[in-house]
Structures are given as C-alpha cells and as structure tokens.
Amino acid sequence: MRMNPAAENNDRQQLGERLNAGGFRFTSQRRCVYDVLLNKRDHPTADEVFMRAKKGMPEISHATVYNCLDALVECGLARQVHLQRGAARFCPNMEEHCHYYCDACGEVFDVTLPADGAMMPKPRGFKVDHYDIAVHGLCAACAKKK
Amino acid sequence: MRMNPAAENNDRQQLGERLNAGGFRFTSQRRCVYDVLLNKRDHPTADEVFMRAKKGMPEISHATVYNCLDALVECGLARQVHLQRGAARFCPNMEEHCHYYCDACGEVFDVTLPADGAMMPKPRGFKVDHYDIAVHGLCAACAKKK
DNA sequence: TCCTTATTTAGAATTATTCCAAATCTTGAC
DNA sequence: GTCAAGATTTGGAATAATTCTAAATAAGGA
Ligand SMILES: [Mn+2]
Ligand SMILES: [Mn+2]
Ligand SMILES: [Zn+2]
Ligand SMILES: [Zn+2]
Numbered sequence: 001m002r003m004n005p006a007a008e009n010n011d012r013q014q015l016g017e018r019l020n021a022g023g024f025r026f027t028s029q030r031r032c033v034y035d036v037l038l039n040k041r042d043h044p045t046a047d048e049v050f051m052r053a054k055k056g057m058p059e060i061s062h063a064t065v066y067n068c069l070d071a072l073v074e075c076g077l078a079r080q081v082h083l084q085r086g087a088a089r090f091c092p093n094m095e096e097h098c099h100y101y102c103d104a105c106g107e108v109f110d111v112t113l114p115a116d117g118a119m120m121p122k123p124r125g126f127k128v129d130h131y132d133i134a135v136h137g138l139c140a141a142c143a144k145k146k
Numbered sequence: 147m148r149m150n151p152a153a154e155n156n157d158r159q160q161l162g163e164r165l166n167a168g169g170f171r172f173t174s175q176r177r178c179v180y181d182v183l184l185n186k187r188d189h190p191t192a193d194e195v196f197m198r199a200k201k202g203m204p205e206i207s208h209a210t211v212y213n214c215l216d217a218l219v220e221c222g223l224a225r226q227v228h229l230q231r232g233a234a235r236f237c238p239n240m241e242e243h244c245h246y247y248c249d250a251c252g253e254v255f256d257v258t259l260p261a262d263g264a265m266m267p268k269p270r271g272f273k274v275d276h277y278d279i280a281v282h283g284l285c286a287a288c289a290k291k292k
Numbered sequence: 293t294c295c296t297t298a299t300t301t302a303g304a305a306t307t308a309t310t311c312c313a314a315a316t317c318t319t320g321a322c
Numbered sequence: 323g324t325c326a327a328g329a330t331t332t333g334g335a336a337t338a339a340t341t342c343t344a345a346a347t348a349a350g351g352a
Contacts (some may be wrong), residue, residue: 025318025329046308061332066309082228085340087308100272111267119265121257126246127288132280140271171298171349207301212340231309233339257337 008142015077015131022075033068037078039090043108045087077104083108096131102139111135161223168221178203179214183224183238189245189254191233229254229280242277249286255283 015034016026024030036052037042044052050065069090071079081089083101089108091099097110113133120131138146163171170176182198190198196211196240215236215249218224227235229247235254237245241257259279278286284292 027317027330029331059332061334063310063312064331064335067330070211072182080231082230084228085234088231098266100269103275109269111269114265114267119260120244120281121260123246123255123257125289126281127284127289128281129249129283130281132282134278135266135274135276136278137271137275138273140269143271143273173299173349175300205301207300207303207339210300213299 018075018077019071022071024075027068028058029053029060029064030068030071032060033065033090034072034077037090039070041091041093041110043081043089043091045089047087049090060063081108081132081134083136098133098135099140100135102136102142103136104138104142105146107139162221164221165217168217170217170221173214175203175206175210176214176217177197178206180218180223180238183218183236187237187239187256189227189237191235195234195236201277222285227254227278229281229282244279244281246281246283246285248288249282250284250288250291253285 015031019026019030032053033049035056036049040052046066047062047067050060050062053060053065069078069080072092073080073090076094077092079091079094081091081099083089083099084103093110093111093134095110095112097112099108100111101108120128122128137143161177164177165172165177178199180194181202182195192212192215193208195215198207199206199211204259215224215226218238219226219236221238223238225237225240227237227245227246227271229235230249237256239256239271241256241258243258245254248252265272283289
C-alpha cells in the first residue's frame, strides 16, 4: 500500500500546484498536514493528525488542522472516510480503493478495487460523484483471538 | 422500496421474539422506535426518530431513543448508516442493499444489490461481517437544478 | 404477588466539529 | 522590496451528536 519514493516526492512537489488549482494558497500548515497524511497511512482522525502535526509545528492549532484537511479534500489530495460513529478519518490514497475496517481494534486498510463502480445499478437521473465502500469485520489478528 | 402490508405486519409481530433472542426485553419504547423506522423509511437520524416518536409517546427521552436504536441494531432489526460528517442514520431494511446519497439535499435511498460482496477481494485472515456501500452524488432533482 | 434485573428518564458530561474575531501571512501590483 | 487586499491561522467559545449517571420505573420469572 506504500507508494515508491519518487512518486511520494512528486506528491509533495505538486502540493502547491494542486492547492492553487483548487483556489487555495500554499501555506506551511497545509504542507505539514499533508506530510502527516503521507508519512503514516493509517487513516488518522483529525485529532490524531493534530497531535502528529504538532511534533514538527508546535504552534499549529486544532482549527487549522480541520481547515487544512478540508482544503486537501476539496482539491482532491485526500479523502475523508466515515467508517463508524465518531471521528472522521483521512486518507491520502486517491486511487480507487475500498476500506477494510476492524470493528474490534479499529484498524483500517486500503484494498485497491479490481473494477470500479461499473457493476453498480444506475438509478435514473442520479449523477454519481464517487463510491464509498467499506468492509466491516475482524482483522486477522483480532479474528485469531476469538 | 416499501414492503407489502402482510410482511410489515409480520415485522411488527416478530419484534418481541427478535428482542428476546438478542437478550433484550420487549418495551413499549422499543416498539415505538421500531414503528417510527418502519413507517417512514427515509433513513432518519436519531434526533429525527426522537421527534417522530414523541408524537405517539410524548414522554420518551432522547437517551431512550439512542438505547432503543442500539438494541434494534444489535438484534438485527435495523442498520446504522454513516454517510457523512454528522449524525448517523437508521434503516430497517435488512436486505443486502447500498445507499445512494445526494450530497446536495441529503436524500438517501436504498438500492438492492444485484450480487453481494462476492466480487470483493478477501484479504488473508480478515473475517468479513458486512459490507457498507454508499454512492455519493446528486439525486435526479438536484442534478436537474445545475 | 414479590424479587431481581433491565430499562427509562432528565440532565450533566464528553466528543467531534464549527464558528468567531483579531493577528498574521501570502500573493500580486507597483 | 514595499504595500494593500484578501486568505489563513489562532485560541477559545459555541454547537452538534452521543454517551454517561444515578434515581425511578417496568418487565418477567419464581
Ligand atoms: Mn484509504
Ligand atoms: Mn437503507
Ligand atoms: Zn483488529
Ligand atoms: Zn438532492
């Protein structure tokens, strides 16, 4: 699930352009938040992003982290994921993928989809923006414990 | 999307048994909340269920509605759905189905799936409990307005 | 009926997110 | 580089959604 170093570099360089294309300015806070997402791809909540971001930028505020995450989602650099009651999670993997979620320990991982929404029914008049597919259950480790 | 009257009747009669099977007691509040879900299948939030339930049972409390909804989910009579930031929604349709969600007006509707999760990848060791599939976009009415 | 235990209730507490207004930063024009 | 305009950041207050608490009540079995 980890992309190669060259592609990741590219990701970072393109941040400014992508923000501009979405009508946003480049700021050090947005770079910091984006780097947090890229560095550990475990689908952190906004609060987890906040705590990680503070390590490199101790003055960053809670509100800013929400603002930055929203901006990243808006300009197509991250996805917001709603897997359960409670905090939303964030994911910088923009490939078509679905989420496997362990209801016992909360682990989340990406699985790239073999085919996209082609097999989905298309109700008349509905204009599809994106699919949100989650698989709930027990991860290998938690399944073994039972 | 509406089931026939006989099936709906059956639904209501079986409430007691299903609660018992899940280790819950039958209460008038649980019947009331379940009836709210059955009567208008528009995927209400807990707060919407609360307001509708109060019409027939003015003394019912907020906490009880949450308790009842949890019990119904636990014993397999309703699903909890997380479509967006904010309140969870509830659905008494226990057939395998996915949700089409209008990001403009918030409308939700069920579409029965042609095939279930057979095409989904099965990561080694992961024990699947259920699939949660949402399609985001614009409903026919909202798509026309743009 | 009586007892035990689950459930309900109102309100307080907690969690997650959004709003606010003042201070600061980014960008483009000069 | 300087400056102005507007976007962004900040800390804290406000709001929304849900969970917790402890006392009162109701359900179901003996
Ligand atoms: Mn992901
Ligand atoms: Mn549904
Ligand atoms: Zn697990
Ligand atoms: Zn709509």
